[in-house]
Every structure is written in structure tokens, then in C-alpha cells.
Amino acid sequence: MHIKFFKTLIKTLSLLILVAILIGLTLPQNYSVNKSIQINAKVETVKLLVSDFSLWHTWSPWGKVDPSIRFALGEPIRGIGAHQSWQSDWGYGEMTITSLSKNRMTFNALLKNEHIIEGEITFNEVEDRVNVTCKINGQTNAPLISGYLSILSEYVLSNTVSLGLNNLQTVAQLRDQKTQLDTNDSKISPSEN
Template sequence: MLLTIIIIGLMLPQNYSVNKTIEVNASIRTIKSLTTDFDEWHKWSPWQQVDPSIKFAVSEPSAGIGAHQSWISKWGHGEMTITALNDRKMVFNTLLNNEHIVQGTLTFTTNSNNSVNVECHIEGQATTILVSGYMAIFSEYVLNNTIALGLNNLKTVAQLSDIQNVMESHDSQNSTSKN
């Protein structure tokens, strides 16, 4: 029985891929400020909800190409670096437990109704000896759910941020100055 489980595990694909998209009714500027600066990730990132033991450290620079964050939790440790960035895309690499590399992209597409589609694509390869296939299935399952949660959080935070900015703008325009 154990031999059968191992053989099946060896035959399963070791690669996994997750792709999720969400429409956000906020400006691309707001969305990018939340996603391309690791100092802003605590506002929407799902990882604290998934694993309350996680502790993040953000290095300098915190934003843009070369931005770096690391973490430690009861499940291990990791680090993420932004490797490319332009008007429509952020590319990042993640290293988990000093052995497992995950590549990801966030793509931002403005729609005709001024909303923004945010697409998150993650791909990686499980490298655990004998059980890589099972780990790939598990990783894909966890990431599917966690990325969906993160994109929903991002949508909420970005939309509320844009509403707050509009309200503050109206307040400042409606205030009277004392002479």
C-alpha cells in the first residue's frame, strides 16, 4: 500500500499554477500603491488571516524593483522580491524555506468603465523528495483559496481608499477658510 502511494506520488506532476482575476472599482494608482509597496501589504494581504503566527519584515527599498520582504511562521519561512515592474505588471519571485521557488505576476488592466482587472498568476514546482506530486496538489489548493481571499481583500481596501480620498477631496473643497 505504501509503495503504491509513493509510486502514484512520483507520477503526479510536480508543477502547479494558479490564476485568479478580480475586477476592482478603484483607480489603478490606488491599486498599484497597495501592491507594489510591501509596507502597504498588511492592509490587504491574506497571509495574516491564514496563519496568525506569521511575522513579516520589510527591507529597504519597500517599493519598486528590488523591494524585499521576508517572513517566518510556524509553517516555515520565506522571502519575496519584486523583480520587474511597469505600468501594467509587477513580477515577483518567492523563495520558501530556502528551497522552493515560486514565480508570480500581478497584471493591472483598466476597463472601459474605469474599473481595473487585477490578475494574479503564480507558478511553482514542488521539490520535496518522494511526495512532490502531492505537495504540488496541496500547494495549488492552498494558493487558489489564499489568492482569492487576497484579491477580495485588495478590492475592498482599494475601493474604500478611493472613496475616502474622494470624500476628503470634497471636504477640503467645501471647507471655508478664515481670513
Template sequence: MQFSAILLLAFVVVGLLLPQNYHVQKSIKINARPPVIKSLVEDFTQWYKWSPWQQIDPNIEFSIGEPSAGAGAYQSWQGKWGQGEMTITSLSANEVVFNVLFNQEHIITSRLLFSPHAKTVTWHIEGQATVPLISGYVAIFAENILSNIVTLGLNNLKTLAQLSDAQAIMESHDSQNRTSQN
């Protein structure tokens, strides 16, 4: 009995000493024009095409608010891991910034950065666990899970952006050929 109490106390103390903040950052090279990539990110009506969340939770339900794109765009969801809401807080030529509220208590900041010359997209997420006594463990868990989810999302975005860009280029060439033949 005493050994169990010591283990429990050690678990709690270590949990209190672990950092409560977490950070995930992943990058991927995407061979597509930056406006094509950015259009898939800054419009929540496009997220279902590449977002990893439906692959992880097929029963997740999204609601998209108005506006659905640009600064102030809003979406919420309900799934097996809980509920949340995401708002695009700022937009620039090279960055889209989101605030995420998860389960009415957990605030996450997320940024997608676009490097047009290198054709690289970087997804950066940071947050802080707020679960009493075990926040350090939750932060470690969140960082590990989000690392895999971000990788999946970036791979999906790469595939979709490259296919969309190739299709747009082909359609552009087809329309130019049709007008030159007339």
C-alpha cells in the same frame, strides 16, 4: 505486511508520476482607480493592510527591507508554515512580478496584473514542488491551499482599495469645496 508494502510502493510511484508544477490564477473586479490599487501592491509597507497571510497565521512576523517599494523591494517572514522571502523583480504600468523563496528551497513566481479598463486584478502564482518522492502530492496540496489564499487576498485588496479610493475622492471634493468657498 505484503499488502502494506504494495500500497506504499503504489503511493510513491503515483507521487512520482504526478506533475510537480502547480499554477493558480484568480481575478477580481475592483471598483477603484488603478493607481490606488497598485500603490497597495508595490509597497510592502502596505501589504499588512490586505495580505491574507496574517489571517492564516496570526503569529507570522514580517521584516521589510530597503527599499520597501518598487523593483528590488524585499520582505521576509517567519511563521508556523516556515520562513520565506519575497522580492519585487519587475514593475510596469500593468504588472508587478515577485519571486518568492519558501523554506530556502521552494521557488515561486507570482504576478499581479492590472487591467485598468476592466478594473480587474489577476493574481497568478506558479511554482514547482521539490520534496523528494512526494512532490506531486505537495503540488496538488499547494495548488488547493494557494487557490483559497489568493481568493482571500484579492477580496481583502478589493475592500481596502475601494475604501481608500472612496476616501481619497471625498477628501479631494472636500478640499475643492473649501477653496471655492474662500
């Protein structure tokens, strides 16, 4: 009686695994994230925070999302060709800024030598605000489970990018306010005679 039950259980589990693999093979391997935020700061402030990897620790959410993550900065640390890599309990990756203009930065990232990401951050000044948009397109290449990893990656990145943009908003606005206060203080301070 027990042998028949175990044979049925093994057949059922095998069938479920096969169905899960077949579904996974039909799922798309590509994913996309597109998030925006308005920041009350100068476009130069926002652009500097995004295009200088040595400043990412001030707003990047990855340290909170994954406390085990450790970043290493390459040369140069800012602008086109800037490079950073990271290692954590979840794996490793690297990111490079591929272009930088007045209102746009593009980057490439590679995770575990198999997960490819292309991204773009735009900064559009509207009146005294900056509309910041982050677009990420990724592709997973893990055999049999790429579709599932794609769904998971889109979910994680969507939430993490939103958190990062909120952090960027806070840091940029505080930085601009401090600059304005410092400028006003220097105008008000008495001149030396």
C-alpha cells in the same frame, strides 16, 4: 495466528506505502493559480497597495490563514527590488519584486529554500475600474512527495489568492472613496478671509 496477521498487515502497509510513493513520483511537480477581480478604484491606488510591502498588512490574507506568521521588510520596501521575508510555524520564505511597470508587477518567492514561485499581477484599467489578475506558477522540489505538495500548494494558494484579491478590492475601494471625500471636503470648506 497473531504473528501471521501482523506479517500480512506489515506487507499490506508496505505495499500501500510503495504505491503511494510511486503515484507521488508520477504526479507533476509544477502547479499554477490564475485569479482575477474587478476593483472600483484607480489603477494607481491598486498598484501602490500591491507594490509597497509596507502596505501588504492592510489586505494580505496570510495573517488570517497563518496567525503565527511574522513578516520582516527589507530595503527597499516598494518597487523593483523590494524584499520581504517571513517566518511561521509552517516554515519560512522570502519574496522579491522583480519588475514593475504601469500595468504589471512580477515577483519571485522561495519557500524553505526548496519551493520556487514566480508570480505576476496585472492591473488593466477598463472605464472606471481596474481588472486585477494574479498568476502564480510554482514548483515543489521535496524528494518523493513533490507531487502531493504540488496539489496541496495549488489548493491553498488558489483559496488564499482569492481571499487576498477580495481584501485588496475592499481596501482599494475604501481608500479611493476616502480620497474622494477628502478632496470634496477641501473644495466645500469655506475659504479663509
